[in-house]
Amino acid sequence: METQSKDKVYVIGHKNPDTDSICSSICYAYLKRQITGDDYVPMRAGEINAETKYVLNAFSAAVPEYMENVSTQVKDVEYRHIDGVDGEISIKNAWEILSESGATTLPSVNENGNLVGLITVRDIAMTYMEVYDNRVIASAxxxxxxxxxxxxxxxxxxxxxxxxxxxxxxxxxxxxxxxxxxxxxxxxxxxxxxxxxxxxxxxxxxxxxxxxxxxxxxxxxxxxxxxxxxxxxxxxxxxxxxxxxxxxxIPIRYFMKKDNLITFSTEDYIRDIRTVMAGKRHQYYPVLNEYGKYVGLISQRNYLNANPKKVILVDHNEHAQAVDGIEEVQLLEIIDHHRLGGLQTMNPVYFRNQPLGCTATIIYQMFEENHVEIPKQIAGLLCSAIISDTLMFRSPTCTQMDEHTCRKLAKIANIDIEAYAIAMFNAGSKLMNETDEEIFYQDYKVFSSENLKFGIGQITAFNSTMLDAVKPRILKYMESIYNQSEADMLFFMLTNIFKESTELLYYGKNSEELLEKAFKLDEVSGGSINLPGVVSRKKQILPMIVSASNNM
Missing domain, CATH: 3.40.1390.20 (HprK N-terminal domain-like)
Structure with a gap:
């Protein structure tokens, strides 16, 4: 008998997810379930920020489960299921079970389902060939x-x-x-x-x-x-x-192997167990679930037929931003509103990318196209994502479609956009109780140009008080993590929504020269520059840095 994992499809946003990434994952998974009836599951690739927590609480939505890596795991494999047996059963009984199942290894478990030993066909054969002790019945x-x-x-x-x-x-x-x-x-x-x-x-x-x-x-x-x-x-x-x-x-406990058993967890990655198996000659290895209980046996033949996870990406299409292990999955779809980031796939995928201010706007369109009714909770999440990504329609990335969609969703969700947006942004701006790491990575993305790899983080607020308070902390933190960072340069946007301006913090070799070229400034120094009228990372910061780096 073979056991296989449920055929789930994981819908997941980028690392260090923002409100759009989380809400779009939840809402698109809901839409796909309504259309297909299949099991689509929203996931997250990082910790959610304070703003997103506020949104999920406001609409009683569960936080998606964290998925650090989407590489193929033992639980994605059709491994063999043979019930564990009591160590008191006889050698004869064990032989009959193995003969009927066609297996060569029989696990022994205790009353709690914990693995206590293994007996193989070879072990049983050895009892006939090597046991001559006429007192062995008593010894056992x-x-x-x-x-x-x-x-x-x-x-x-x-x-x-x-x-x-x-x-x-x-x-x-x-x-x-x-x-x-x-x-x-x-x-x-x-x-x-x-x-x-x-x-x-x-x-x-x-x-x-x-x-x-x-x-x-x-x-x-x-x-x-x-x-x-x-x-x-x-x-x-x-x-x-x-x-x-x-x-x-004689009971099998007398002959079975009990010590130094090689076992695998359902959570182990196939690439890791392949290495272990290569150095051993066992045909089967016990599989334990996340609670340490025995659930089956796996062989090399099983992992060769492993089924990679099925994944849909939302709100990104760059490898650097994607969850670890993305190169091993069966990627089905990408729903995004960013620039093309060069993520390569083995097979053709459904790729929907529109020049809009928010992924949630695209997902709303897909609800309309498939004639699926939008419930209040889903409308609230989609509306929140659009408010967040467009900075309440102040971002240059915001389109008429984004604003029109947001206002329709607000009616369904029964919220006042102005009042709700202020409460949402204020919740996200309460940063004093968060660590420097939490603040820096709450909305941080890594990008690449022809000559440069750089990271850009962003926080937003309705006034400068909170932004001014965290500025020295973030400057010091950027310096402390630079050598361990994968990026050549680090940037961080302190965006004042009310003034529609950003103070851009920077750190890294040649970063001052790059910013001078990017924003046509005479001199850059002191670790930051003020950029009036700049609020969008995607449209006002990223293109300027990429262009300047390519020309340096």
């Missing part, structure tokens, strides 16, 4: 019920819940006089229907006699065995067969 503390089941026997006297703890296994082929010389207290004696042999074994304090060929056990022998606390087992097999089979009653 074999349950009587295992012996009864293995020999297809009846228990005439005794308790099947008992265990064998002492003695050896003997076949009685001699007369009673000879038997007295080698039967010891606590032995298990395999014999036939001879009354004298049965009597002798009981009187020599054997703990159990196994009577073969289904022979009738007399009342005298039964009573005598009860008096001597000697068990009687009757099997239909002859003495040769019974002697050959009895070792198969």
């Amino acid at each position: 503390h074999t349950p009587y019920k295992n012996i009864i089941n293995t020999l297809s026997a009846d228990l005439i006297v005794g308790d099947e819940k008992d265990y064998v703890h002492t003695g050896k296994v003997l076949i009685s082929a001699a007369n009673p006089d000879m038997m007295e010389n080698y039967i010891e207290q606590g032995d298990i004696v395999i014999l036939g229907n001879r009354y004298e042999s049965q009597l002798c074994a009981i009187e020599m304090d054997a703990q159990c006699i196994i009577i073969c060929d289904g022979a009738v056990v007399s009342k005298t022998i039964t009573k005598l065995a009860e008096d001597h606390n000697c068990s009687i087992i009757r099997t239909p097999y002859d003495t040769y067969t019974a002697a050959r089979l009895i070792n198969q009653s």
